[in-house]
Amino acid sequence: xxxxxxxxxxxxxxxxxxxxxxxxxxxxxxxxxxxxxxxxxxxxxxxxxxxxxxxxxxxxxxxxxxxxxxxxxxxxxxxxxxxxxxxxxxxxxxxxxxxxxxxxxxxxxxxxxxxxxxxxxxxxxxxxxxxxxxxxxxxxxxxxxxxxxxxxxxxxxxxxxxxxxxxxxxxxxxxxxxxxxxxxxxxxxxxxxxxxxxxxxxxxxxxxxxxxxxxxxxxxxxxxxxxxxxxxxxxxxxxxxxxxxxxxxxxxxxxxxxxxxxxxxxxxxxxxxxxxxxxxxxxxxxxxxxxxxxxxxxxxxxxxxxxxxxxxxxxxxxxxxxxxxxxxxxxxxxxxxxxxxxxxxxxxxxxxxxxxxxxxxxxxxxxxxxxxxxxxxxxxxxxxxxxxxxxxxxxxxxxxxxxxxxxxxxxxxxxxxxxxxxxxxxxxxxxxxxxxxxxxxxxxxxxxxxxxxxxxxxxxxxxxxxxxxxxxxxxxxxxxxxxxxxxxxxxxxxxxxxxxxxxxxxxxxxxxxxxxxxxxxxxxxxxxxxxxxx
Numbered sequence: 001x002x003x004x005x006x007x008x009x010x011x012x013x014x015x016x017x018x019x020x021x022x023x024x025x026x027x028x029x030x031x032x033x034x035x036x037x038x039x040x041x042x043x044x045x046x047x048x049x050x051x052x053x054x055x056x057x058x059x060x061x062x063x064x065x066x067x068x069x070x071x072x073x074x075x076x077x078x079x080x081x082x083x084x085x086x087x088x089x090x091x092x093x094x095x096x097x098x099x100x101x102x103x104x105x106x107x108x109x110x111x112x113x114x115x116x117x118x119x120x121x122x123x124x125x126x127x128x129x130x131x132x133x134x135x136x137x138x139x140x141x142x143x144x145x146x147x148x149x150x151x152x153x154x155x156x157x158x159x160x161x162x163x164x165x166x167x168x169x170x171x172x173x174x175x176x177x178x179x180x181x182x183x184x185x186x187x188x189x190x191x192x193x194x195x196x197x198x199x200x201x202x203x204x205x206x207x208x209x210x211x212x213x214x215x216x217x218x219x220x221x222x223x224x225x226x227x228x229x230x231x232x233x234x235x236x237x238x239x240x241x242x243x244x245x246x247x248x249x250x251x252x253x254x255x256x257x258x259x260x261x262x263x264x265x266x267x268x269x270x271x272x273x274x275x276x277x278x279x280x281x282x283x284x285x286x287x288x289x290x291x292x293x294x295x296x297x298x299x300x301x302x303x304x305x306x307x308x309x310x311x312x313x314x315x316x317x318x319x320x321x322x323x324x325x326x327x328x329x330x331x332x333x334x335x336x337x338x339x340x341x342x343x344x345x346x347x348x349x350x351x352x353x354x355x356x357x358x359x360x361x362x363x364x365x366x367x368x369x370x371x372x373x374x375x376x377x378x379x380x381x382x383x384x385x386x387x388x389x390x391x392x393x394x395x396x397x398x399x400x401x402x403x404x405x406x407x408x409x410x411x412x413x414x415x416x417x418x419x420x421x422x423x424x425x426x427x428x429x430x431x432x433x434x435x436x437x438x439x440x441x442x443x444x445x446x447x448x449x450x451x452x453x454x455x456x457x458x459x460x461x462x463x464x465x466x467x468x469x470x471x472x473x474x475x476x477x478x479x480x481x482x483x484x485x486x487x488x489x490x491x492x493x494x495x496x497x498x499x500x501x502x503x504x505x506x507x508x509x510x511x512x513x514x515x516x517x518x519x520x521x522x523x524x525x526x527x528x529x530x531x532x533x534x
Contacts, residue, residue, distance in 0.1 A: 008329040015326035037168040041117060044098035045105075045172055046315035048382065053099045060091040086133060093128045097121040097165065100229070105169075106386065107236035114169040119229035121165035122158035126222040129158075158222050175319075176390055245274050246286045248396050251350075252372065255411040258282050259293050259404035284406075290381055293400035298376065301425040303401065307376050309467045310357075314379030318358050318387070333364075338494050339418065339447040339504045340364045349413035354402035354434060355420035359384035362393060371395035372412070374402060403429045407437045414438075416445035421478065422454070428481045435483065438509050443488075446505045450493070451475040453501040477503045485510060 025035030043059070044052040101117035108116070248267070256265040256276065263278040274286040276293075284293050299307060313320075325332040340361060345351060347368030353361060356373030357380045365371070373395055375381050381397050388395055400406055402417065403426050415438040417430075424430050434444055449457075451474045458468040479491050486507040494502040 004331065005329075008331055011326055012329035015323070019323075019327065034164055034167065037164050038171055040095075040098050041101070041165075041168040041172045042175075042319070044102045045176075046319065046383075047102075048315075048379075049099060049102050051315075052102055053095060056095045056098060057091060060095060090128060090132055093124050093132075097124050100233070101169065104233050104236040106389070107239040108232060111170075111173065112232070114166060114173050116229060116232050117169040118162040118166035119225045119232065122162040122222060122225040123229055125158045125161040126225075158225065162221075162225065245269075246289045246291065249370070251370075252396055255408045256406055257408050258284075259400060259406045260295060264408075265406070288382070289385070290378075290397050290399050291406075293374075293398055293406045294376065295401075295404075298401040298404070302423050303376060303403075303425045306420070306423045306467060309464065310377040311379045313463065314358070314377055314383055317380065317383065318360065321360075335494075335502075336361065336364050339445070339502060340416075342443065342490075342492075342504060342506045343414060343416055343445050344443045345369060345414050350411070351414040352405075352407070352412040352416075352437065354405070354415070354417045354430070356381075356384060356397070357419065359387050359393075359395065361416075361418055362388070362395060363391065369414075372398070374398040374400050374405065376401055403433060405433045405437050409436055410439045411437045412439060413442060415442060416447075418445075418447045420448065421446060422448045422475045427478050431478060431481050432483070435486070435509055440509055441511045443506060443508050444486075446478065447502060448477075449475065450477075450500050450503055452499060456499075456501075477505050479505055482507050 021031065022035045022039065025032035025039075040056060043055060046052075047055060097117055097120040100120040104116040105113040246267075253265070253267060257263060258265060258278050261278065261280065261282065263280055263282065265276040265278055265284070268275055268277050276284040276286065276291050284291055286292070310317075322332065324330070325335075343365075345365055347366060348370075350370040350372070351365060352372045352374070353359075354374055356362075356375050357377075359373060362371055362373070371393065373381075373384065374397070375384070376399070378399055381399060384395075384397060387393075398406060402421075403424060415434045417434065421427055421430060431446070434446075438444055454468060454475050458464040477491055479489065482489050482505070487510055489507040490505070492504045492506075493500045494504060
């Protein structure tokens with residue numbers, strides 16, 4: 001076994017150990033109070049604010065159902081409406097720290113983004129302890145108080161909540177840093193120092209330092225957390241107010257055009273918003289720094305059907321891929337490089353990815369390129385924005401249909417597409433659009449899953465099977481849709497995990513528009529010629 005496979009095997013074992021710990025947390029409360037907080041931070045962080053709040057209330061109702069039934073059977077405090085009302089209030093108070101964290105954290109720099117969750121957690125835990133009847137303190141707070149009773153005796157009952165919430169926020173911060181080792185070490189060192197300090201305070205209190213407890217009584221700690229939470233929220237609000245709106249490069253604005261009429265677009269300010277408009281009166285609004293170039297017809301047919309899927313799974317998309325790769329001992333980086341390798345990208349090139357999704361492929365491009373992405377799903381682009389912010393990348397994103405690109409002819413040095421074209425409403429039109437906006441001589445890449453992968457993964461998935469079962473046609477690489485005048489057409493099957501799960505189709509736009517050349521075009525399977533296709 002070589003070094004790479006040994007490393008992947010170790011990562012696979014570690015991944016399954018972590019998954020087992022989280023599964024154990026559903027059945028063993030001392031573990032669940034920690035893993036449940038991590039899952040809450042993850043769920044809220046992957047969703048838009050309102051959706052995350054609704055989902056977390058839903059999960060709170062689901063997992064709190066045994067407690068609710070027990071209370072109803074034993075005549076909970078007060079009347080039935082009162083009991084249900086206090087139960088709902090407890091669930092809302094336990095959810096609000098994650099909601100406020102989701103609102104504030106993305107606008108804070110570095111490890112400071114880990115602080116809103118523990119600060120708000122301590123504040124709302126104090127509110128719950130003061131306002132809710134005795135029988136309605138959250139089960140998590142009660143279990144934490146027992147586990148960390150010495151810490152509670154020094155800093156108050158909200159201190160254990162603070163520690164576990166900061167632990168969860170830091171883990172999520174580390175998870176999102178991915179391979180940025182220096183920042184990961186910074187975050188973990190900070191959390192470790194805080195834990196050591198808290199343990200030291202608790203130890204001193206247990207050996208008789210009565211004066212220590214008076215230095216920062218429980219109520220003072222809660223007030224400190226409230227003041228810090230307000231300060232962090234003010235920082236985030238100030239950052240939001242400083243936001244000057246959507247700004248694009250002048251060269252990008254010069255190539256923008258209406259996807260319907262092809263007329264050039266101009267950036268205008270209207271009221272408190274911005275829009276791209278044509279001289280004929282077409283208007284495309286800009287929301288959250290993303291111009292919306294869609295038309296109602298773009299969300300019909302197969303495009304509308306599968307866009308609904310991506311709107312559902314967009315927040316989980318990246319993390320699910322990482323977990324699957326780790327648990328299956330698959331090298332995700334090598335996999336992406338295998339289909340990105342045919343691209344000819346150099347510093348200074350303008351690069352367009354259609355169906356950009358969450359922007360993961362941008363990480364594998366060389367530095368010094370100009371990045372542009374377009375996708376039909378707002379949810380995917382929101383997560384793409386978050387990724388670009390974490391990676392400190394600059395890219396211009398557009399909400400639109402790959403079958404009607406809002407760019408002028410011959411605008412980009414590199415054009416590629418990864419994932420999604422299999423189920424476009426009009427694949428041929430999408431390919432023609434990629435060719436249209438590519439500069440002469442550009443090499444174009446189209447990569448997507450094979451029928452084998454769709455059957456093995458999507459048709460059997462708990463959510464995706466609703467979209468992929470009962471398909472009329474099997475998935476095929478669209479080599480027959482590539483216009484015959486394209487050069488160097490090449491189809492390759494990629495084999496992650498030793499199976500035909502992905503294809504990469506490449507071709508080159510002729511140097512001279514209208515030139516018709518009949519080159520030898522071959523389908524290739526990992527370097528072995530199969531048969532001539534033309």
